[in-house]
Amino acid sequence: MKFYNTLTRNKEEFVPRDSGKVGIYVCGPTVYGYVHIGNARPYVFFAVMARYLRSIGYEVNLVENITDVDDKIIERAGKEGVPAEQVAETYAQAYLKDTDALGLGRPDIEPMATRHIPEIIDLCRRLVEAGMAYETGGSVYFRVGRSAGYGKLSGQKTDQMKHCELAREGESKESPLDFAVWKGAKPGEPSWDSPWGPGRPGWHIECTAMSLKYLGQSFDIHGGGQDLIFPHHENEIAQAEAVTGESFARYWMHNGMITTKEEKMSKSIGNIFLLREFLKKYDPRVLILFFLGSHYRSPLEFSTANLEEAASRLERFKNCFWKAGSLLAEAELSAAGPASQGEDLAGAIERAEAEFQAEMQDDLNTAGALAALFGLVRQINEYAVAAANTGAVDAGLLGRARDLLARLLGILGIEIGAGDYAETEVEAELLELIRQREEARRAGDFTAADAARDRVAAAGYEIRDTPQGPKLVKKT
RNA sequence: GGCGACGUGGCCGAGUGGCUAGGCAGAGGUCUGCAAAACCUCGUACAGCGGUUCGAUUCCGCUCGUCGCCUCCA
Missing domain, CATH: 3.40.50.620 (HUPs)
Known part of the structure; x- marks a missing residue:
C-alpha cells in the first residue's frame, strides 16, 4: 500500500x-x-x-x-x-x-x-x-x-x-x-x-x-x-x-x-x-x-452542479440496490439464473473487489474505487434486465454481488438501507392510491391514474411500474 | 521574491509511454398507457511550443494560465 x-x-x-x-x-x-x-x-x-x-x-x-x-x-x-x-x-x-x-x-x-x-x-x-x-x-x-x-x-x-x-x-x-x-x-x-x-x-x-x-x-x-x-x-x-x-x-x-x-x-x-x-x-x-x-x-x-452530480451518483447506487433487492425478494432460491449474464456477474464481482483494493492501496484513490463500484453496479443492472426477461434469478449469485457492493460502499462510509426505498410498511392511504391507480389504468382512465400518481408523489414516493406490478420508491 | 500543486472530451473527474476509466448532462433506441428506473448505441479529450522516443496525453524543457502556502485558516 x-x-x-x-x-x-x-x-x-x-x-x-x-x-x-x-x-x-x-x-x-x-x-x-x-x-x-x-x-x-x-x-x-x-x-x-x-x-x-x-x-x-x-x-x-x-x-x-x-x-x-x-x-x-x-x-x-x-x-x-x-x-x-x-x-x-x-x-x-x-x-x-x-x-x-x-x-x-x-x-x-x-x-x-x-x-x-x-x-x-x-x-x-x-x-x-x-x-x-x-x-x-x-x-x-x-x-x-x-x-x-x-x-x-x-x-x-x-x-x-x-x-x-x-x-x-x-x-x-x-x-x-x-x-x-x-x-x-x-x-x-x-x-x-x-x-x-x-x-x-x-x-x-x-x-x-x-x-x-x-x-x-x-x-x-x-x-x-x-x-x-x-x-x-x-x-x-x-x-x-x-x-x-x-x-x-x-x-x-x-x-x-x-x-x-x-x-x-x-x-x-x-x-x-x-x-x-x-x-x-x-x-x-x-x-x-x-x-x-x-x-x-x-x-x-464546491458548487451546486458538483453536488447535484454527487446526488445523482447516490441515486444510481440506491436504484441498483433497489433493483437487486426486489429481485431477490421474489426469487426462488433454487432457480437458476441466466447463464451468460451469470458468468458476467461472477466475473464482475471478482473484478470489482480487485479493482477497489488496488485503487485504495494506491494512495487511497477513492475516485478510482468508486469507478470500480460503478462497474459492479452496471453488471448487477444488466443481470437484473436479463433476469426479468428470462424470469430466472440465481439468488445466491445476485446476493453475493449486492452484498459485496454494500460492503465496499460501507467502507467508504456510504450505507444504503431499507429506509432508502421503504417498500414495506407503507401507509394504508398510499396503498389505496396505488390500488385506485391500477384500477384506473385497467379502465384506460389515465387522467385519473396520473392524478393518483401525483398524490403519491406529493407524499414523497415515486411509483415504478415493473413486471411484478407497481413499486414504491422513496424520493430524496 | 521563495516554496508547492495543477491545466484531460459539454461539465466533474481518474489514469497511462502504444491497450475501455467512471459519473453527470445530451442524442437515438428498447421497455412503459405515459413516466420512472434500467439496458443498448453515440463523443477520434488530454493548455501551447519544442525535445527525447519506433511511438507521448503520459518523460524533459520553455511559454501561457489557474490555484494554494510563506499572516489566522481544514
Whole structure:
C-alpha cells in the first residue's frame, strides 16, 4: 500500500511502526465558529481512511484534536461579550453534532488542548531546558534558528520568507521567525499557571503534546489540510524533534482545499458554506460522495452542479440496490439464473473487489474505487434486465454481488438501507392510491391514474411500474 | 521574491509511454398507457511550443494560465 508523503514528496510504501497497527493524528478544527465544508473534508477523508485500514485488518488508532483555546476564540468571545470558554464549548458541541450527522462515527480519541495543559507546560519546559526555547515577557518562544532541518516539510527556507521582513508589534523575540509555544496572558484571557507566569498554549504546541501523548514517538501518520503544512506542521515537527531527538511523524498526508468560484473556502475570506446548512438540503452521503469523487489531494470546487452530480451518483447506487433487492425478494432460491449474464456477474464481482483494493492501496484513490463500484453496479443492472426477461434469478449469485457492493460502499462510509426505498410498511392511504391507480389504468382512465400518481408523489414516493406490478420508491 | 500543486472530451473527474476509466448532462433506441428506473448505441479529450522516443496525453524543457502556502485558516 502506498501513500503520498508530503515530507518526501513521493508516494511511498506504507510500513507501520508497529506491525498491524496504525496510529493517525489529524489536526481538527479550532472551534470559534460552525464547521464548514472545508473543515469537513479532512474529517471525512481520515474517517474513510481509518475504515479502509480496518477493513484490511489493521488496528487503527485515530486521534483528531479539537483546538479549544486560541486567539480566534478569544477574539470571537470579545465580540460576543461572552467568556472564551463558552465560545469554545458552544462550537465544540456543534462540531460534534454536525459531524455526527455524517454517519461516519467518531475518531478514537478527540483530545482538547485545555485538557492537556500539564503535558503542554512540560513540553515547553523541556524545550527551554534544551535551549530550544526561551522566555521573554511572560511568553516562551521557540528558537527556530537552532532547529536542525527546519523547513523540511514545507520546503521553506528561512532566509527567503516574506515575514522575515515583518516585525510584529509588542513582541520581543530574538528573531522574527521564532514562534510562541506559550503565550503570556493578557487581562481577561483564559490562562493557566506556569513556570513563566499565567498564560496559555501557543498554537502548535498542543498538537505536538497530544500526538506524542497518545501515539508516541515516530508515530505513523500525521494529517490535516494543506494549509497547515506551513507553519503549523513545520513547527510541530520542530518542537517534537527538539525534545525527542527522533523523527516525529513518519508519513504526512494533506488534503486539498475546497474552493468556491475557484477560491479557497476559508473563514477569513468569508466564503464559507456551513456543514449544518448543507445537511438541511442534502443527504449526508451526498457530501461523502462529493468528496470521494476526486482525489483527496486535489482541490475541489464546491458548487451546486458538483453536488447535484454527487446526488445523482447516490441515486444510481440506491436504484441498483433497489433493483437487486426486489429481485431477490421474489426469487426462488433454487432457480437458476441466466447463464451468460451469470458468468458476467461472477466475473464482475471478482473484478470489482480487485479493482477497489488496488485503487485504495494506491494512495487511497477513492475516485478510482468508486469507478470500480460503478462497474459492479452496471453488471448487477444488466443481470437484473436479463433476469426479468428470462424470469430466472440465481439468488445466491445476485446476493453475493449486492452484498459485496454494500460492503465496499460501507467502507467508504456510504450505507444504503431499507429506509432508502421503504417498500414495506407503507401507509394504508398510499396503498389505496396505488390500488385506485391500477384500477384506473385497467379502465384506460389515465387522467385519473396520473392524478393518483401525483398524490403519491406529493407524499414523497415515486411509483415504478415493473413486471411484478407497481413499486414504491422513496424520493430524496 | 521563495516554496508547492495543477491545466484531460459539454461539465466533474481518474489514469497511462502504444491497450475501455467512471459519473453527470445530451442524442437515438428498447421497455412503459405515459413516466420512472434500467439496458443498448453515440463523443477520434488530454493548455501551447519544442525535445527525447519506433511511438507521448503520459518523460524533459520553455511559454501561457489557474490555484494554494510563506499572516489566522481544514
